[in-house]
Amino acid sequence: MNPTAAIIIIGNEILSGRTQDININYIAKQLAIAGIKLKEARVIPDDPKVIINTVNEIRAAVDYVFTTGGIGPTHDDITSDCIAEAFGVPNQIHQESFQLLEEYIGKENFNEARQRMAHIPLGATPIKNTISVAPGYVIGNVYVMAGVPKIMQSMLDAIIPSLRHGAPIISKTWYSYDASEGKIAADLNAIQNKFPQTDVGSYPFYQSEKYKGIALVVKGQDQQAVELASQEIYNLFVRMGYQPTEGEPH
Amino acid sequence: MNPTAAIIIIGNEILSGRTQDININYIAKQLAIAGIKLKEARVIPDDPKVIINTVNEIRAAVDYVFTTGGIGPTHDDITSDCIAEAFGVPNQIHQESFQLLEEYIGKENFNEARQRMAHIPLGATPIKNTISVAPGYVIGNVYVMAGVPKIMQSMLDAIIPSLRHGAPIISKTWYSYDASEGKIAADLNAIQNKFPQTDVGSYPFYQSEKYKGIALVVKGQDQQAVELASQEIYNLFVRMGYQPTEGEPH
Known part of the structure; x- marks a missing residue:
């Protein structure tokens, strides 16, 4: 623990x-x-x-x-x-x-x-x-x-x-401009359920006055699970017609 | 209340x-x-x-x-x-x-x-x-x-x-570059004790790499007490050889 x-x-x-x-x-x-x-x-x-x-x-x-x-x-x-x-x-x-x-x-x-x-x-x-x-x-x-x-x-x-250190938390993020949470929510939930040892989070971001997109973050201690979930997040963006970029939006 | x-x-x-x-x-x-x-x-x-x-x-x-x-x-x-x-x-x-x-x-x-x-x-x-x-x-x-x-x-x-609103909190701030908390602490405590219906706070601030000064904030609902305490804070800065400026440091 x-x-x-x-x-x-x-x-x-x-x-x-x-x-x-x-x-x-x-x-x-x-x-x-x-x-x-x-x-x-x-x-x-x-x-x-x-x-x-x-x-x-x-x-x-x-x-x-x-x-x-x-x-x-x-x-x-x-x-x-x-x-x-x-x-x-x-x-x-x-x-x-x-x-x-x-x-x-x-x-x-x-x-x-x-x-x-x-x-x-x-x-x-x-x-x-x-x-x-x-x-x-x-x-x-x-x-x-x-x-x-x-x-x-x-x-x-x-x-x-x-301090006593723990196993590092590995984190992978993909973001996409113009992506919509409502459109990907069901498939994202399926990814979370498929990789219960990870935490999958969805974070809308804004730049200037208008809605700009969402960042999807997967975190966990099991490197393989994080990478597999991250790959599925990438695939989900592509399947929905969004252009995924790795990392945090600026 | x-x-x-x-x-x-x-x-x-x-x-x-x-x-x-x-x-x-x-x-x-x-x-x-x-x-x-x-x-x-x-x-x-x-x-x-x-x-x-x-x-x-x-x-x-x-x-x-x-x-x-x-x-x-x-x-x-x-x-x-x-x-x-x-x-x-x-x-x-x-x-x-x-x-x-x-x-x-x-x-x-x-x-x-x-x-x-x-x-x-x-x-x-x-x-x-x-x-x-x-x-x-x-x-x-x-x-x-x-x-x-x-x-x-x-x-x-x-x-x-x-929402139900309360009596507004009145706040006055003086700051001074190069002022030191340790030098004014005793006199500041005396001001707090003289005006117990106010809250007197001392906040060091930094700009760039070095210590820059302190901001002294007095707050309360009793406008007269806040103003009198604020005047004494001004006097304290002057007495200690510091140049007071009204408001928050930038």
Whole structure:
């Protein structure tokens, strides 16, 4: 069985519409490459009760939990206090991180607010931040990362090699302009039924103002099944008079 | 009290990393304008049990639930069957939608797969789709919309006027290049404490490869409090030697 994962995006700025989240997509792609199945992603507010309950619910349900957001120096950065409470441990100074931050920021500027970034829950292991030093960390199966995409990405890149990887998910895509889902739906369903060990998905895409076509995606761990299903998808497009192109539409 | 809402994004393509979701952000923005508080957004897979359980859990917790995805004609479009099961009603032909689709698609091409798009749960009211006719619908407090962003947007625009609106959330933002969160954190916390009826948020932003600055956002329903807090944020930037600019950084 492939390992499973979930994402918790902590941030009022996503729920207010201020910020377009791009962290889910980055994490999802990296997990797919590692053969780790992403079961769910949640966006939740900067609310201690919600954060604590969500972390405790989700860490019991999947192998790996990834959180983003709320580990900076300002008053709205409450993630570490909440993670500590979820695990029933104190949120305390991590000496090595403290020293790294003090060196990076300079002793005279390393004020109380900035020292908050050197606090991590007792028992957590820091995750290196190659951009701005203030660490993420892992505690149990929960990986706590920054919300700023560049920093989150540097942390995730450091985490991925340490995770248990699963069999890679193989994916093949054909798309065709002017193809219509309704026309191919019955035959596509037959392909799905013929290759139950794969997941066959149909995704309409638009470019500019008008309907442009559909992309048919087959995914699975059984390479032969994926390739056979992909061949049948190609044949289906051709049989319906559509011109198939391999890969994702641009 | 302002009405509350949650979003359920139904789609393997988001969890696999194939597709960058942009529906949460669009819905979040429209809800904020309408004074409706978005409490949570979830991305879940095309899995009947997960869809049914999530819909039933969330519709009990908020005033309005918005789902996107899974209402097309192909075998992976399972949302309507799941919503019907969540409400304990049959998923059946809606005559008016059937006729509209039959006219739009043409009788000879209106096959069984396409007729699935005219099925909605018993007791649901269709939501007009001005792009490709196949309707969304509302049942109870659950609004079921397409996953394709353009179509979802046309449906949401039709829904918004029918919802109970709350007092609008007023928001003021100042940003400054080169400002540092750690330097202003203590004073910013004091502003938050002085205006507890507002939410004060601090958001670092990056442009190109290097750290560029922070945006300070104050939100709330009490216009005077928001403006006073915003004035203090401006003063704080100036006091620290930063040049404040009103609005969001580009």
